[in-house]
Amino acid sequence: MTGILAVDGLHKRFGDVIALRDMTFDVRPGEIFGFVGSNGAGKSTTMRIILGVLAADSGEVRLGDKPIDLVTRRKIGYMPEERGLYPKMKVGEQLQFLARLHGLSAAGALASARHWTDRLGVAARFDDNVGDLSLGNQQRVQLAAALIHDPTVLVLDEPFSGLDPVAVDVMSEVLQEKAGEGIPVVFSSHQLDLVQRLCDRVGIVARGEMRAIGAVDDLRARGGVTLEVTGPPTDRRWADGLPGVLTADYGPTTALRVDPAVVDDQQVLAAALTVGPIHRFTTSTPSLTDLFREVVTA
Known part of the structure; x- marks a missing residue:
């Protein structure tokens, strides 16, 4: 089982704009944590710092008792808000390529790509270019890319955006399954009814600060x-x-x-x-x- 994902006192400034101010929260093993806020509140900035895409001005991100480094980041499944798939590359080839980057063998990469395209309902598009898929199916492939290497932490930025109700149900089941395996799962979403239904705890962010955090029922009752x-x-x-x-x-x-x-x-x-x-x-x-x-x- 993996350790707690801890975000501790992150500060980030872009010029005169303070993007994060003492951003602090944790995600426990087996927990689904909803990270919600208005556009520009600091959610994506926080997630990019967790992944090392951005550097914080101060503060720290830890997995267990160790700061996250390059080796640790290879264990994280990340789904960016700006989708990063290659549109002229075939679905299966792309997933296998990403799996190999994470250290899987050729056989392991193929098996994992087959498993996740089947699990997420895009197995029939395995040999199609990503750019030929609908936006919803591209979203499913993007989630497969986050899961392809059997990560020990999931960090997902707006994973439900653009999905039809059936795909939302499938993705919800996958997140619950991964949490059931003891994996910390954190995702952002503007679909608050979905957050309320899925999440064990929620953090509400405004203007770069954590304004409220706790179990969903406790927050609602406060x-x-x-x-x-x-x-x-x-x-x-x-x-x-x-x-x-x-x-x-x-x-x-x-x-x-x-x-x-x-x-x-x-x-x-x-x-x-x-x-x-x-x-x-x-x-x-x-x-x-x-x-x-x-x-x-x-």
């Missing part, structure tokens, strides 16, 4: 839970002063933002019943998309 109560008269501020109620928006349906660690929903229901009949009483937690908007615009 903004409070919303109770919606339909029925009580709108002219009675019946929830004011109840323990755990953070804000109350009174109306035909009263929306209460509450602290789930403090509030007693039955006490809230009882208080509502004192002023009128209740027709609906529901609880909801903010989605990752809601949290993302709150963090990024703060």
Whole structure:
């Protein structure tokens, strides 16, 4: 099993622009970590530093207890946001070429190329030029290129971009399988519903800084839970002063933002019943998309 991928205090400046400021997080063995943020937030810069494509002004990236060096980088499967396939090279030849660069034998490279093109649904295009494939199929080949050498870490920049729902399901299964093998997996994506479904933990980045990090459910709960109560008269501020109620928006349906660690929903229901009949009483937690908007615009 591989060690923890640790990103520790990265700073990066491009002229007057501060791209990263004390970027710090880790990805544990067997964990899928979602790295999300607006365009220009610093996600791709961080990933390029992990791979050594860029050098940080300060800070360090480690795998286990050792700084990442050239030998370690050969064990990382990387999928760049700007796709790097050769359009006039055949799919199978290209994957075998990349596998050989990572040290596989000719037979091992061919076997791995056959395996991953079959697993990712592009086996029928093995002898076609990459440039003749649809963008979605090129994306599948790009993921195969990241997996071709059996990496011990996966770093994927927008791997789901341009994929149809079937391909999204296949790629999701592959990432879960690799995590099940004890591999740290980190990927960026703007598809936050997918991040919420797939990831064990999430880091939200804004303006080069890590603004929020944690388990998906913990992050969603930190903004409070919303109770919606339909029925009580709108002219009675019946929830004011109840323990755990953070804000109350009174109306035909009263929306209460509450602290789930403090509030007693039955006490809230009882208080509502004192002023009128209740027709609906529901609880909801903010989605990752809601949290993302709150963090990024703060």
